[in-house]
Amino acid sequence: MNKRIVKEIRIETPTSQQAKKIPILLKKHFSEQLADFWKFGLETGFRTEEILNLKFSQFFYEQSYGEPRRLFCEIESRRGHISIYDRKLSSSAEEIFHKIKHKHPKSEFLFQSYRSRNVSNKEPKPLSRQAISRAFKEVGEILGIKLTPAAMRQLALKRIGVDVKTNTVG
Known part of the structure; x- marks a missing residue:
């Protein structure tokens, strides 16, 4: 009988001081686009794949009576099954x-x-997960932590009070 060994993967979430430095370092060492990716991910709590696949056509405005217009986006999540849901975005x-x-x-x-060769001759594509991971890893090394896109999401969830291990608000 084969016994499966399950190894718990621990993701190190940055401290609030480190989190403030991350977009600055991403912009300095990589690009403003990667700094915006970090900030957007931290604001929304979306998974890396969800953010990368976001198209401008998935964004729309709604306005309730007497309320200001708010921007929403339609997210398609492929975790286990395809589900589509609308999320109101923060002002940031x-x-x-x-x-x-x-x-x-x-x-x-x-x-x-926008950086690949012959980008004008190719079909538009989002940034690659590898480019995101590489940039986060290098910025993490500068800060002395293991920084991954998953850490960005965990920090976002932690900020809104979701227990990352159980996925419950608490």
Whole structure:
């Protein structure tokens, strides 16, 4: 009989001081786009794959009577099964959205790749998970921590009071 050994994966979440330095270091050593990716992920708590696959066509405005207009986005999650849900964005996430939309009005993806060879001749694609992971890893090394995209999501969930181990609010 084969016994499966399950190893618990511990993700080190950055301290609040480290979290403040991360977008600064990402912008300095990589790009403003990667700094925006970190900030957007921290604001929304979306999974890396969900953020990378976000298209501008998935964003829409809604306004309740007497309320200001708010930006929502439709997320397609593939964790186990495909589910689509709408999420209201925070004002900080909305600012990032507008900044990117203004800077790249013809882009298809919110975090579209612009650096590959012959990018003008290719079909638009989002940034790669590998590029995100590499940048986070290098910034983590500067800060002396193991920084991963999963750590970004865990920090976002921790900030809103979700117990990461049990996925419950508490």
